[in-house]
Amino acid sequence: MRSDRNTSAPLGLKIAAGLGLAFLHLPILLIFLYAFTTEEKSYQFPPPGYTLKWFAVTWNRPDVWEAMGLSVRVASISTAVALVLGTLCAAAVSRTKFFGRETISLLVILPIALPGIITGIALRSAFSFAEIPFSFWTIVLGHATFCVVVVYNNAVARFRRVSGSLIEASMDLGADSFQTFRYVILPNIGTALLAGGMLAFALSFDEVIVTTFTAGQQSTLPIWMLEELVRPRQRPVTNVVAMVVVLVTFLPILGAYYLTRDGDQVAGAGK
Amino acid sequence: MSIVADTSILARREGTSGRLSDFFWRNPKILLLLMLTPPLLWLGIIYLGSLFALLLQSFFSIDDFSGLINYEFTLATYRQLLIPSNFDIILRTVLMAALVTLASAAIAFPIAYYAARYAKGKWKVVFYLGVMLPLWSSYLVKVYAWKLILAKEGIVTWFFAKLHLSWLLDAWLSLPVVGGSSLSISYTGTFIVFIYVWMPFMILPIQAALERVPGNLIEASADLGGHPAQTFRHVLFPLALPGIIAGSIFTFSLTLGDYIIPQIIGSSRLFIGQAVYAQQGTAGNIPLAAAFSVVPIVIMGLYLWMAKRQGAFDAL
Numbered sequence: 042m043r044s045d046r047n048t049s050a051p052l053g054l055k056i057a058a059g060l061g062l063a064f065l066h067l068p069i070l071l072i073f074l075y076a077f078t079t080e081e082k083s084y085q086f087p088p089p090g091y092t093l094k095w096f097a098v099t100w101n102r103p104d105v106w107e108a109m110g111l112s113v114r115v116a117s118i119s120t121a122v123a124l125v126l127g128t129l130c131a132a133a134v135s136r137t138k139f140f141g142r143e144t145i146s147l148l149v150i151l152p153i154a155l156p157g158i159i160t161g162i163a164l165r166s167a168f169s170f171a172e173i174p175f176s177f178w179t180i181v182l183g184h185a186t187f188c189v190v191v192v193y194n195n196a197v198a199r200f201r202r203v204s205g206s207l208i209e210a211s212m213d214l215g216a217d218s219f220q221t222f223r224y225v226i227l228p229n230i231g232t233a234l235l236a237g238g239m240l241a242f243a244l245s246f247d248e249v250i251v252t253t254f255t256a257g258q259q260s261t262l263p264i265w266m267l268e269e270l271v272r273p274r275q276r277p278v279t280n281v282v283a284m285v286v287v288l289v290t291f292l293p294i295l296g297a298y299y300l301t302r303d304g305d306q307v308a309g310a311g312k
Numbered sequence: 313m314s315i316v317a318d319t320s321i322l323a324r325r326e327g328t329s330g331r332l333s334d335f336f337w338r339n340p341k342i343l344l345l346l347m348l349t350p351p352l353l354w355l356g357i358i359y360l361g362s363l364f365a366l367l368l369q370s371f372f373s374i375d376d377f378s379g380l381i382n383y384e385f386t387l388a389t390y391r392q393l394l395i396p397s398n399f400d401i402i403l404r405t406v407l408m409a410a411l412v413t414l415a416s417a418a419i420a421f422p423i424a425y426y427a428a429r430y431a432k433g434k435w436k437v438v439f440y441l442g443v444m445l446p447l448w449s450s451y452l453v454k455v456y457a458w459k460l461i462l463a464k465e466g467i468v469t470w471f472f473a474k475l476h477l478s479w480l481l482d483a484w485l486s487l488p489v490v491g492g493s494s495l496s497i498s499y500t501g502t503f504i505v506f507i508y509v510w511m512p513f514m515i516l517p518i519q520a521a522l523e524r525v526p527g528n529l530i531e532a533s534a535d536l537g538g539h540p541a542q543t544f545r546h547v548l549f550p551l552a553l554p555g556i557i558a559g560s561i562f563t564f565s566l567t568l569g570d571y572i573i574p575q576i577i578g579s580s581r582l583f584i585g586q587a588v589y590a591q592q593g594t595a596g597n598i599p600l601a602a603a604f605s606v607v608p609i610v611i612m613g614l615y616l617w618m619a620k621r622q623g624a625f626d627a628l
Contacts, residue, residue: 061420064419065442065508068458069445071461085466086460087470127351137340148355149355151359152355152359155612156565156570158569158589159366159608159609162366162592163365165592166365166366219329244448247451250569271575283457287450
């Protein structure tokens with residue numbers, strides 16, 4: 042006889058798990074509350090009053106828009122580069138067994154396995170060594186490097202599930218490699234790539250540690266926020282920006298989840 | 313007979329793309345090479361190249377009088393790491409990373425266990441997104457949220473005052489080492505924020521490891537008279553260990569290299585990341601900064617090697 046599998050969890054476990062999740066979410070909810078506070082000079086809790094005027098103030102701030110624009114452009118280009126490189130790498134690693142295969146997966150993971158500051162300072166000293174001036178492209182160079190792994194993780198998991206016989210069948214039926222790629226492989230891995238791309242975008246949009254080393258005088262949105270954190274000058278505007286950033290980054294995460302939920306849960310298993 | 317053979321094997325394809333396609337099918341190694349070249353060039357040149365350039369710099373030294381880099385091979389810069397003030401930085405960072413990792417594992421385990429064993433259907437999704445959203449939401453926003461929370465006039469002080477427990481908070485802050493004039497400039501604050509920011513990375517690997525533990529193994533342990541604590545100690549924990557180690561790679565490495573959290577929330581004493589940042593920036597001592605950044609590389613190298621031996625990579 043089989044014992045009942047649907048026994049409910051012990052109370053202690055329920056409480057511990059619930060408290061853990063609350064610990065993860067309450068601070069983010071607090072950001073939403075503070076975006077409406079009337080207090081300008083401190084982080085007083087509870088807020089003395091509520092207002093919407095900081096949204097209008099933030100809307101009319103050119104520096105916020107400029108930083109936002111730069112972040113979006115950097116994230117778009119980095120994501121595009123990462124999509125190409127990550128997919129190629131995943132295809133090669135999952136299709137065939139070859140010497141050095143493990144080394145390649147390690148190489149892809151290394152930029153996020155090592156602390157970001159190392160990637161940052163390594164790139165910076167390489168730039169100064171090669172006398173490359175800081176520009177839009179130096180930021181992209183850094184971002185694309187660690188975005189590859191996110192695309193790679195998603196793509197590799199999907200490639201494992203796409204059976205090899207499907208590709209052989211397509212070739213047997215007379216399709217050439219390019220047609221097979223276009224009509225068989227791409228539809229199968231499409232959602233995984235989209236999910237990986239969205240996560241790569243979110244990762245790049247939010248990156249600050251490497252960016253401080255590769256941006257020079259340019260200011261992406263995270264760098265703008267970092268300056269406000271170190272030397273708070275515009276607390277109310279920062280509150281609003283923080284809330285907007287939370288909302289903006291939630292979208293790609295939810296999107297990536299819905300695109301990969303039927304498959305192995307890999308979307309961003311580890312940044 | 314020959315007609316059958318002729319028609320059953322397709323003719324060679326015409327046109328450039330057709331011929332190219334046939335060529336790749338016959339020479340998969342060349343296709344593999346073509347696929348691997350772009351990513352390997354990118355990662356190899358940009359990433360590994362920069363890393364090696366950095367490593368190389370750590371073997372140079374800085375001239376104390378002129379402040380210029382002396383391009384001669386020397387181990388003097390590494391010797392500087394051992395002087396007490398620098399060595400303290402390394403110890404402090406490693407200790408903090410270890411404590412953060414242990415605390416993260418303790419907080420993450422119940423969440424992962426509940427999600428793996430008890431959450432079904434809708435709740436499974438709630439747990440998954442409940443972990444993913446904080447994990448992926450903006451790093452700086454999370455740090456900022458804690459600046460709001462831990463500030464002297466913030467919610468923690470208010471909460472303790474409402475419970476008439478302000479004396480407890482004050483007593484904690486008056487302790488040496490962990491205390492400070494307010495939570496946002498104490499080690500306690502740094503510790504909490506580190507856990508908050510890096511703990512989500514621990515949950516998913518543990519959950520993945522626990523999902524592979526068959527439920528009847530737990531039941532068998534209970535049937536054989538195992539107390540829940542014994543079951544945990546002898547069955548669940550050993551099976552979850554590869555997942556915990558896999559998660560600890562993230563919490564440990566990320567804490568080791570962070571320079572923003574201790575700068576914003578913490579006392580003025582430096583962590584490795586801050587030391588690297590200060591040496592390469594204001595001090596202009598690139599060799600020492602490079603030597604400092606070799607420390608986390610070596611520690612993580614050892615850590616990854618041990619993790620691999622424990623089979624942690626299968627749990628990633």
